[in-house]
Amino acid sequence: MFCSFCGGETASGDHEHCRSRLSLIDPPRYCAECARRMVVQVDPMGWTARCSRHGERTSAEAAQR
Amino acid sequence: MTTASTDTATGTAGEPGDILAVAREQVLERGEGLSEAQVLEVLQLPAERLTEALALAHEVRVRWCGPDIEVEGIVSLKTGGCPEDCHFCSQSGLFDSPVRAAWLDKDRLVEAAKQTAKTGATEFCIVAAVRGPDEKLMEQIRVGVAAIRAEVDINVACSLGMLTQEQVDRLAAMGVHRYNHNLETARSHFPEVVTTHTWEERWETLQMVRAAGMEVCCGGIIGMGETLEQRAEFAVQLAELEPDEVPMNFLIPNPGTPFAHLDVPQGPDALMTIAAFRLAMPKTVLRFAGGRELTLGDLGAEQGMLGGVNAIIVGNYLTNLGRPAEQDLEMLETLKMPIKALNDTL
Ligand code: SF4
Ligand SMILES: [Zn+2]
Ligand SMILES: [Zn+2]
Numbered sequence: 001m002f003c004s005f006c007g008g009e010t011a012s013g014d015h016e017h018c019r020s021r022l023s024l025i026d027p028p029r030y031c032a033e034c035a036r037r038m039v040v041q042v043d044p045m046g047w048t049a050r051c052s053r054h055g056e057r058t059s060a061e062a063a064q065r
Numbered sequence: 066m067t068t069a070s071t072d073t074a075t076g077t078a079g080e081p082g083d084i085l086a087v088a089r090e091q092v093l094e095r096g097e098g099l100s101e102a103q104v105l106e107v108l109q110l111p112a113e114r115l116t117e118a119l120a121l122a123h124e125v126r127v128r129w130c131g132p133d134i135e136v137e138g139i140v141s142l143k144t145g146g147c148p149e150d151c152h153f154c155s156q157s158g159l160f161d162s163p164v165r166a167a168w169l170d171k172d173r174l175v176e177a178a179k180q181t182a183k184t185g186a187t188e189f190c191i192v193a194a195v196r197g198p199d200e201k202l203m204e205q206i207r208v209g210v211a212a213i214r215a216e217v218d219i220n221v222a223c224s225l226g227m228l229t230q231e232q233v234d235r236l237a238a239m240g241v242h243r244y245n246h247n248l249e250t251a252r253s254h255f256p257e258v259v260t261t262h263t264w265e266e267r268w269e270t271l272q273m274v275r276a277a278g279m280e281v282c283c284g285g286i287i288g289m290g291e292t293l294e295q296r297a298e299f300a301v302q303l304a305e306l307e308p309d310e311v312p313m314n315f316l317i318p319n320p321g322t323p324f325a326h327l328d329v330p331q332g333p334d335a336l337m338t339i340a341a342f343r344l345a346m347p348k349t350v351l352r353f354a355g356g357r358e359l360t361l362g363d364l365g366a367e368q369g370m371l372g373g374v375n376a377i378i379v380g381n382y383l384t385n386l387g388r389p390a391e392q393d394l395e396m397l398e399t400l401k402m403p404i405k406a407l408n409d410t411l
Contacts, residue, residue, distance in 0.1 A: 006320065007163065025317065025358050025385045029163035041167045043177045044138040044380035045390070 002035035004028030009035075028057065084110070085121055088344050093125050098304050098345045105297035107341040112333050115340075119372030122340035126373050129347040133405035134397055135310075135376035137188035137222075137352065138181030138390075141383040142169050142209070143202065147194040149226075149261045151249065152323035153286055153316055155384050156194035162321035164384050171209055178213045178221075184379050184390045185404045189213065190222035190245055190282075192383055196262065197227040203235060210239045218407060222282065227266055233273045243280035243309065246270050251299035254291045271306060280309040284354065287338050288316035288330030296338060300345040310376065311349050313339060315356030317385060330356070332365045336372055343373025352376035358388055366393075370400055 001010045005018035007030035022028065027040050031051035038049040038057075046059035080086075084106040091097050099107065110118060146158040146166035155162040169177075178189045191209060193202055202225065210221050223236060224245035236244065248267055249255065255264040275281050283306055285299060303311055315330045335357075343351055353374050357366055370377075377397075379390040387393075397404060 025387070027384075027386060037163050037165050039165045039167050040384075041141075041144065041169060041173075042381050042384055042386065043140055043169070043173060043180075045177075045180045047381070047386070 002030055002032050004030050004032050006030070007035045007037070027059070028062075085114070085117055088121060088125075092344050092347050093121065093128060096129055096347050098301075098347055099341075101297050101301040104300045104341050104345050105294060107344055108293045108296055108337060110337065112337075115333055115337055118337060118340040118344075119368060122343035122373030123371050125343055125347050126351070126375050130350070130375050132403055133375070134370070134402045135188065135350055135352070135405045136184060136186040136393075137190060137376065137378050138177070138184065138186050138380050139190040139192055139224075139378055139382060140169065140174065140177040140181075141167075141194070142174060142191050142205065143193040143195060144168075144384065145194055147196065149196050149259065151259045153249075153258065153289055153319070154194075155319040155322055157322070160321045160323070162319065171205075171212060174209045175212050175216055178217045178219055181380065182217050182219045184394060186379060187220055187405055187407045188222050188243065189217070189219045190224055190243075192224040192245070193226070194383075195226045197229070198225045198232060203232060206236070207239055210241060214240055220407070222280075224282075227262065227270045228273060230273055233270075233277045233279075237277040237279055241279055243282050244274040245282040245310075245312070246274070247285050247312070247314075248283055248299070248302065248306075249285040250289055250291055251295040252302060253298060254289070254295045258289055268306075271308075281306065282310040282312065283308040284310075284312035284314065284352070286314040286316055286356070287335060288327065288356075288360075289324060290327060297341070300342050303342075304346050304349075308349060310352055311342065311346060312352040312354035312378070313342065313374075314354045315360040317356045317359060319384075329359045332361050335360045336365065336368055339369050339373050350376045352378065354378050355382045355385060355387075363388075363392075363396075367396060367400065370396070370402065 003015045003018050027047040033054050038051045040049045048058045050056045144167040145156045145164045147156050150159045155164045181189045220242040222243040252264045379393045
């Protein structure tokens with residue numbers, strides 16, 4: 001698994017700052033499954049993030065988890 | 066040179082010549098903004114006078130702007146891949162930033178305007194990460210603005226970089242109500258922030274926008290390594306422009322940008338800056354824009370609303386997320402601050 005903020009492996013390194021940013025002001029930028037940079041569109045009420053390999057995630061889905 | 070509001074302990078309440086006493090008479094009573102030297106004095110006040118400075122800035126705001134809060138939403142029509150090198154910006158194509166290029170289609174643009182209008186917002190700003198618009202972008206703006214104006218009750222603003230006179234005229238003819246173009250920082254600090262264009266080029270676009278009858282929205286970002294002297298310089302340079310609106314952003318150190326290593330501005334420093342900018346520009350719409358979530362948190366946002374700010378961006382920003390719009394609307398209700406209605410803006 002990869003960090004959606006920095007793209008590094010979640011198992012190694014410190015991602016506390018990354019988690020904090022993701023919880024406050026950042027949409028995911030890297031695919032958690034393959035660490036590819038995603039195409040992210042932010043709109044006033046949400047975001048969508050698309051990995052060329054693993055498809056699209058949305059803020060609405062993320063909120064349900 | 067000083068870089069934080071607590072560095073220099075000047076100013077004692079009640080003493081003759083005290084800057085806040087001077088501001089009370091000059092700004093609150095007469096509506097005349099502070100000079101550069103006076104703004105600097107406010108920025109240098111010791112931290113224990115922050116509450117007093119914010120209270121005065123709030124009084125000034127209510128007296129000269131009225132009780133209403135202007136609510137706005139913004140959306141990125143074209144994200145990333147910008148050829149410019151603004152050192153704070155995650156959308157520059159010149160940096161190793163994780164932000165990839167993206168375009169919003171017309172349907173999502175109109176939907177974003179509808180969602181924004183539902184919050185009670187009177188302004189919806191369409192933003193593109195470009196040096197200036199090309200023909201393709203101008204055409205998308207024409208179609209997008211027409212669709213929004215046909216379907217949504219909201220003023221449309223644009224932020225498309227530097228413009229030619231012909232582009233200014235076309236945007237005005239489309240019915241664009243306000244144009245945003247930030248000077249970003251003091252003229253003396255600009256070369257440390259941007260090297261691919263000049264402060265003066267930005268100034269020229271703003272003058273053309275004003276002459277064409279569109280409202281001028283121009284602000285910047287606090288916390289990009291500028292000194293307090295440069296912050297004061299910036300406040301009076303903005304005041305000289307006499308913009309209809311000044312959006313105040315606080316630096317978000319974004320990965321991959323040259324400013325990634327800078328610290329997030331401290332809350333008290335940011336709040337004193339808000340008060341000082343209000344005292345420099347008593348009659349301007351002063352808007353909370355990006356970075357307030359990191360710099361101020363929930364409590365600091367309320368302090369800012371009670372310290373000179375009279376406008377907010379609700380919902381998300383361009384590449385960063387804001388707190389949910391409902392939370393800001395609840396805050397305004399708690400503070401008993403009415404939202405400006407559309408018929409008051411025309
Ligand atoms: S011109 Fe705008 S989008 Fe481009 S790098 Fe500068 S701030 Fe970012
Ligand atoms: Zn990380
Ligand atoms: Zn993937």
